[in-house]
Amino acid sequence: MSVTAAPAMIDRAGLDALVAALVAQGRTVIGPTVRDGAIVLAELDSAEALPFGWGVELDAGRYRLARRDDGAAFAHSAGPQSWKNFLHPARERLWSAERTPEGDVSFTAAEPAVPSYAFLGVRPCDLRAIAIQDRVLTGGRHTDSGYAGRRERALLIAVECTEPGATCFCVSTGGGPAADPGYDLALTETDGRFLVRVGSDEGAALLDRVPHRDAGPDAEETARDAVDAARERMGRALPPVDLRTLMGASLAAERWDDVAARCLTCGNCTMVCPTCFCTTTEEVTDLTGDHTERWQRWDSCFDLDFSYLHGGPVRSSPYSRYRQWLTHKLGTWHDQFGTSGCVGCGRCIAWCPAGIDITEEVAALDAERTARGTETD
Amino acid sequence: MTPTLAVFKLASCDGCQLTLLDCEDELLALAGEVEISHFLEASSSVTGGPYDLTLVEGSVTTAADAERVRAIRAASRHLVTIGACATAGGIQALRNFADVDAYRRVVYAHPEYIDTLATSTPVSAHVDVDFELRGCPIDKRQLIEVITAFLAGRKPDVPNHSVCFECKRRGTVCVTVAHGTPCLGPVTHAGCGALCPAYQRGCFGCFGPSGSVNLPALIPVLRRDGLDEDAVGRFLHTFNTAAFEEEWAP
Ligand code: SF4
Numbered sequence: 001m002s003v004t005a006a007p008a009m010i011d012r013a014g015l016d017a018l019v020a021a022l023v024a025q026g027r028t029v030i031g032p033t034v035r036d037g038a039i040v041l042a043e044l045d046s047a048e049a050l051p052f053g054w055g056v057e058l059d060a061g062r063y064r065l066a067r068r069d070d071g072a073a074f075a076h077s078a079g080p081q082s083w084k085n086f087l088h089p090a091r092e093r094l095w096s097a098e099r100t101p102e103g104d105v106s107f108t109a110a111e112p113a114v115p116s117y118a119f120l121g122v123r124p125c126d127l128r129a130i131a132i133q134d135r136v137l138t139g140g141r142h143t144d145s146g147y148a149g150r151r152e153r154a155l156l157i158a159v160e161c162t163e164p165g166a167t168c169f170c171v172s173t174g175g176g177p178a179a180d181p182g183y184d185l186a187l188t189e190t191d192g193r194f195l196v197r198v199g200s201d202e203g204a205a206l207l208d209r210v211p212h213r214d215a216g217p218d219a220e221e222t223a224r225d226a227v228d229a230a231r232e233r234m235g236r237a238l239p240p241v242d243l244r245t246l247m248g249a250s251l252a253a254e255r256w257d258d259v260a261a262r263c264l265t266c267g268n269c270t271m272v273c274p275t276c277f278c279t280t281t282e283e284v285t286d287l288t289g290d291h292t293e294r295w296q297r298w299d300s301c302f303d304l305d306f307s308y309l310h311g312g313p314v315r316s317s318p319y320s321r322y323r324q325w326l327t328h329k330l331g332t333w334h335d336q337f338g339t340s341g342c343v344g345c346g347r348c349i350a351w352c353p354a355g356i357d358i359t360e361e362v363a364a365l366d367a368e369r370t371a372r373g374t375e376t377d
Numbered sequence: 378m379t380p381t382l383a384v385f386k387l388a389s390c391d392g393c394q395l396t397l398l399d400c401e402d403e404l405l406a407l408a409g410e411v412e413i414s415h416f417l418e419a420s421s422s423v424t425g426g427p428y429d430l431t432l433v434e435g436s437v438t439t440a441a442d443a444e445r446v447r448a449i450r451a452a453s454r455h456l457v458t459i460g461a462c463a464t465a466g467g468i469q470a471l472r473n474f475a476d477v478d479a480y481r482r483v484v485y486a487h488p489e490y491i492d493t494l495a496t497s498t499p500v501s502a503h504v505d506v507d508f509e510l511r512g513c514p515i516d517k518r519q520l521i522e523v524i525t526a527f528l529a530g531r532k533p534d535v536p537n538h539s540v541c542f543e544c545k546r547r548g549t550v551c552v553t554v555a556h557g558t559p560c561l562g563p564v565t566h567a568g569c570g571a572l573c574p575a576y577q578r579g580c581f582g583c584f585g586p587s588g589s590v591n592l593p594a595l596i597p598v599l600r601r602d603g604l605d606e607d608a609v610g611r612f613l614h615t616f617n618t619a620a621f622e623e624e625w626a627p
């Protein structure tokens with residue numbers, strides 16, 4: 001990669017030109033937009049559709065749009081979807097098979113849909129989440145070819161955070177509101193203008209097609225200050241302990257009973273989590289039985305049938321399912337994939353109808369361990 | 378030999394069997410795969426049992442129907458109940474929590490003509506059932522899936538999880554979290570494709586409890602969303618009133 005370009009500055013017209021250039025390239029541009037009382041991710045025809053002047057007020061189990069008078073386009077966080085809705089879609093056909101009247105069966109692998117995506121507004125936490133899903137879905141012996149194809153073609157335009165939400169805690173997961181490498185372009189919004197950093201040749205080529213000027217040291221500093229300030233304004237935090245060890249030490253904790261009494265096992269937390277990747281397969285046949293298809297669809301450790309083995313589910317209680325979710329996410333994920341499975345985006349907190357808060361649960365587990373330790377001393 | 382299909386009705390509104398007629402695109406294919414032996418809503422020509430696959434709509438509310446459903450079971454190789462009435466007693470199960478005699482006296486000029494049981498119960502309370510398909514009414518895709526699965530001798534793909542799963546897969550903005558609208562989706566059986574939230578309404582539980590329900594945990598959420606105690610009760614006492622009541626033991 002020959003990315004040496006100094007940061008550039010674009011204004012609103014530049015943003016318009018950026019989206020127009022992507023659309024002209026034939027890309028499917030996905031970005032934030034207001035729909036049904038939330039900032040969702042959807043296809044954008046132009047920058048016009050971005051949520052200028054909208055922010056969000058977040059709490060556990062609560063999300064409300066709120067007007068902002070600064071007209072900012074990216075001063076929001078933790079919508080109900082993440083980029084996984086596009087890279088790792090909720091439902092995808094894997095193969096189909098036909099049976100001839102003679103009884104011969106032929107199989108056809110499905111051609112995965114591989115649009116040429118451009119993602120506009122990828123948050124630093126979501127950039128990390130994409131890297132985690134890359135590792136999970138393409139890093140092992142068995143690659144998810146649909147994911148790999150879409151990921152390979154996708155152009156990522158990150159937007160750094162200057163307005164963290166009340167449910168954000170990326171800093172305490174080892175991340176932060178500044179974008180790590182992995183993007184093609186990274187924007188930082190300050191006062192209606194956007195500092196642009198280039199992360200790839202493709203990003204550089206794109207920037208060339210957009211009116212811009214050199215940012216200069218002052219603009220760079222303003223942007224850096226805004227992101228540094230965001231780092232100090234995280235709404236929540238995980239306790240500063242080794243979480244993997246905590247999870248391992250908490251398998252018999254009493255806190256699981258407490259959270260299981262509140263958990264609806266509705267599965268919302270896993271569906272909104274940008275790193276949760278689990279799927280199941282379903283077989284579809286037609287009435288004649290001569291045509292069959294296998295589909296992959298999102299599943300969740302909160303689904304009773306997800307752990308169904310011969311004769312019954314392994315994790316039949318809500319206790320065991322919540323524990324599975326949390327101990328996998330923060331503990332055994334390390335053993336499996338070499339990282340934590342949580343990037344601190346806060347979606348599972350905001351979008352849990354019951355308002356169960358991962359940071360609160362982990363803090364309670366930590367307090368319980370400390371109390372246990374004191375007892376045994 | 379072509380398998381035979383029968384459709385019977387007990388106490389119900391006919392909406393679920395209408396779903397079968399509503400399968401316009403699949404009806405011809407279906408007619409090619411099964412012989413419809415008994416389906417009064419579609420045709421008055423009937424042939425006797427035994428039937429390979431029987432769909433039963435409606436709940437048991439009279440002694441005569443309790444008798445009839447035993448005869449239907451005896452004549453059926455596979456018996457599938459369809460809809461909230463047949464699987465949970467339906468809206469008429471409200472009588473289970475009321476004084477039926479008092480109602481009978483108040484509502485009817487000649488209460489002595491009314492011959493009814495004190496309860497409305499699902500078919501499964503009377504006979505063995507091979508599969509229960511939920512909904513008020515049932516979902517057309519799920520009905521075709523169940524019939525297809527029985528023809529193929531496999532398990533139907535009818536997930537037991539909550540409506541929230543379908544709601545998120547569909548990409549709907551959660552009405553509870555984003556609008557504060559009371560929603561029974563977290564405790565309701567999937568199957569409709571999360572229809573109501575997609576139109577910005579809360580789910581009112583027409584598919585009944587999901588396979589994994591923690592109803593006591595939803596009560597504070599419903600209260601947070603503005604329902605008082607009575608309103609919570611009314612919200613849960615609709616199409617699957619008896620089934621949610623069972624889950625409600627605090
Ligand atoms: S566990 Fe929660 S906070 Fe962590 S990445 Fe998933 S949704 Fe975000």
Ligand code: SF4
Nearest residue numbers: 263264266267269352
């Ligand atoms: S933690 Fe919340 S979102 Fe997750 S399954 Fe439980 S109630 Fe649903």
Ligand code: SF4
Nearest residue numbers: 541544551552560562
């Ligand atoms: S709108 Fe209702 S069904 Fe959909 S996710 Fe929210 S609580 Fe669940």
Ligand code: SF4
Nearest residue numbers: 569573580581582583
């Ligand atoms: S969302 Fe709920 S009430 Fe609406 S159709 Fe589905 S199960 Fe019935």
